Amino acid sequence: MERVLVTGAVGQIGSELTLALRDKYGADNVVAGGRKTKPSPQLRDSGPFEVVDCTDVDAVASVVKKYKIGTIHHLAALLSAVAEANPQLAWNVNINGLYNVLEVAREHNCAVFVPSSIGAFGLSTPQDGTPQDTIQRPNTMYGVTKVAGELLCDYYFKRFGVDARGVRYPGIISNVTLPGGGTTDYAVEIFYEAIRQGKYTCFLKQGTKLDMMYMPDAIKAAIDLMDADGKKLKHRNAFNVTAMSFAPEEIAAEVKRLVPEFTMDYQVDPVRQAIAESWPNYMDDSAAREEWGWRPDYDLPAMAKDMIEVLSKKLAA
Ligand SMILES: NC(=O)c1ccc[n+]([C@@H]2O[C@H](COP(=O)([O-])OP(=O)(O)OC[C@H]3O[C@@H](n4cnc5c(N)ncnc54)[C@H](O)[C@@H]3O)[C@@H](O)[C@H]2O)c1
Numbered sequence: 338m339e340r341v342l343v344t345g346a347v348g349q350i351g352s353e354l355t356l357a358l359r360d361k362y363g364a365d366n367v368v369a370g371g372r373k374t375k376p377s378p379q380l381r382d383s384g385p386f387e388v389v390d391c392t393d394v395d396a397v398a399s400v401v402k403k404y405k406i407g408t409i410h411h412l413a414a415l416l417s418a419v420a421e422a423n424p425q426l427a428w429n430v431n432i433n434g435l436y437n438v439l440e441v442a443r444e445h446n447c448a449v450f451v452p453s454s455i456g457a458f459g460l461s462t463p464q465d466g467t468p469q470d471t472i473q474r475p476n477t478m479y480g481v482t483k484v485a486g487e488l489l490c491d492y493y494f495k496r497f498g499v500d501a502r503g504v505r506y507p508g509i510i511s512n513v514t515l516p517g518g519g520t521t522d523y524a525v526e527i528f529y530e531a532i533r534q535g536k537y538t539c540f541l542k543q544g545t546k547l548d549m550m551y552m553p554d555a556i557k558a559a560i561d562l563m564d565a566d567g568k569k570l571k572h573r574n575a576f577n578v579t580a581m582s583f584a585p586e587e588i589a590a591e592v593k594r595l596v597p598e599f600t601m602d603y604q605v606d607p608v609r610q611a612i613a614e615s616w617p618n619y620m621d622d623s624a625a626r627e628e629w630g631w632r633p634d635y636d637l638p639a640m641a642k643d644m645i646e647v648l649s650k651k652l653a654a
Contacts, residue, residue: 339366339405339406339407339408340362340366340367340368340404340405340406340407340408341358341362341366341367341368341406341407341408341409341410342367342368342370342389342400342401342404342406342408342409342410343355343358343367343368343369343370343409343410343412344370344389344391344397344409344410344411344412344413344434344438345370345372345391345411345412345413345414346369346370346371346376346380346386346412347369347371347372347374347375347376347377347380347514348374348412348413348514348517349509349511349514349515349516349517350412350452350506350509350511350552350555350556351369351410351412352376352377352380352513352514353511353513353514353552353556354410354412354555354556354559355367355369355380355384356379356380356383357556357560358410358560359383359384361560364383364384365384365385366384367384367385368384368385368386368387368400368404368406369381369384369385369386369387370387370388370389370400370413371386371387371388371389372388372389372390372413377514385404387400387403389413391411391413391430391434391435391437391438392429392430392433392434392437393437394437394440394441397437397438397441398441398444398445401441401445401447402445406445406447407446407447407448408447408448408449408450408563409438409441409442409447409448409449409450410449410450410559410563411434411435411438411449411450411451412452413430413434414430414431414434414452414482415427415430415431415479415518416479416516416517416518416519417454417456417477417479417480417518417519417520417609417612418518418519418520418522418608418609418612419517419518419519420477420478420479420482421477421478421479421608421612424478427478427479427482428478428481428482431479431482431483431486432482432485432486432489435451435486435489435490436489438451439489439490439493439499439501442493442499442501443493443497443499447499448499448500448501448502448563449490449493449499449500449501449502450501450502450503450559450562450563451486451490451501451502451503451574452503452504452505452506452559453483453484453486453487453503453504453505453506453574453575454479454480454483454505454506454507455505455506455507455508455547455548455616455617455620456475456477456479456480456483456520456612456616457473457475457480457483457484457487457505457575458471458473458475458480458615458616458617459472459473459474459475459476459480459615460474460476460614460615461474462474462617463617464616464617464618465617465618465619466619466620466621467577467617467618467619467620467621468577468621469572469576469577469621469622469623469624475615476615477612477615479612480615483505487503487574487575490502490503490573490574490575491573491574491575494573494574500567501573501574502562502563502565502570502573502574503562503573503574503575503576504558504559504562504575504576504577504578504625505575505576505577505578505620506550506555506558506578507521507547507548507549507550507578507579507580507582507620508520508521508522508524508547508548508549508550509521509549509550509551509552509555510524510525510528510549510550510551510552510640510644511525511551511552511555512525512528512552512644512647512648512651513552520541520547520609520612520613520616521547521549521613523537523539523540523541523585524549524583524588527539527588527589527592527601528592528641528644528645528648529648529652531592531595531596531599531645532596532645532648532649532652533652535596535598535599535600536599536600536601536602537589537599537601538601538602538603538604539585539589539601539602539603539604540603540604540605540606540609540610541585541603541605541606541609541610541613542585542603542605542610543584543585543586543603544584544586545584545585545610545613545614546582546583546584546618546619547582547583547584547613547616547617547618548579548580548581548582548616548617548619548620549579549580549581549582549583549637549640550578550579550580550581550633550635551580551633551634551635551639551640551643551644553634553635554580554633554634554635557633557634558578558625558631561629561630561631562576562625562629562631565628565629565630566629569628569629570628570629571624571628572624572628576622576624576625576628576629576631577620577621577622577624577625578620578622578625578631578633579619579620579622579633580633580635580636580640581633581635581636581637581640582618582619583637585601585603586601587637588637588641589601591637591638591641592641592645594641595641595642595645596645
């Protein structure tokens, strides 16, 4: 059986995707690739763990050779707000890191999963029902690296036959690892603060609608796309996928239904507000639905109920 490497495995998505892949393929067959952040004991002790800096091509190649890796889930990246604070580093990690992974995949015949993002769109993109194939002129370093990454993955498939696949994730909501500095982090923080303090100060304005997804659906998307019959994929990379779209006041109303004393006020962060305003209100994900059967399980009420249940137990413990 071919083995799997997850880069960025200690991050918000990687920390849960790695465990899901270990359940599916067997713990010894899934290598967690971390860097500086310490892994949780569960991640470190449930299977192989290696330090893999994706900007070091030799480090990536040596882990791929050591474990005879067949598929790389390349999650190492700098997220939108962090990338705006350090654009040079974001270029290095998001572009040179991806290039290294694709080159190693080419040499060692690996399949690659690479998440793009709603950040790959910009102000000139149609914001309602954003089509799969549309204008992409982002004005953030994160967005620039995500569009370039989508194109690079398509290029490596067409030119070298590297089986690179990917989705455009919306904001991911989860309860295991905190988000890594994105524009949609408020939709995670709101749950922690509702339970801890009964109130939350939101950094985006009322009315700022964005696509979102609960982590179980994000994991399902990654696994289902990599399992899909490649012959049926017309796009392969950068599939729009979404599960819900809401503005801050809409998630706040849902939280209040579950935590009646909850209140929210606003202190807008101009950097993240500007980023959010350049992203879609909601995407059309029909290409993913048609080409590989994408279908999310969680809408806003189902996600909010599960988040409050899980986090209430976690924060009480
Ligand atoms: N979380 C979201 O809401 C979201 C939304 C859209 C797209 N995505 C994409 O999904 C992927 C994973 O995102 P995430 O939310 O888990 O991010 P994260 O920031 O939580 O995790 C990324 C990990 O990469 C690591 N990393 C940074 N530089 C590295 C390097 N040089 N080598 C190896 N590792 C390095 C970080 O330490 C971190 O643990 C990214 O490509 C991101 O752009 C995430």
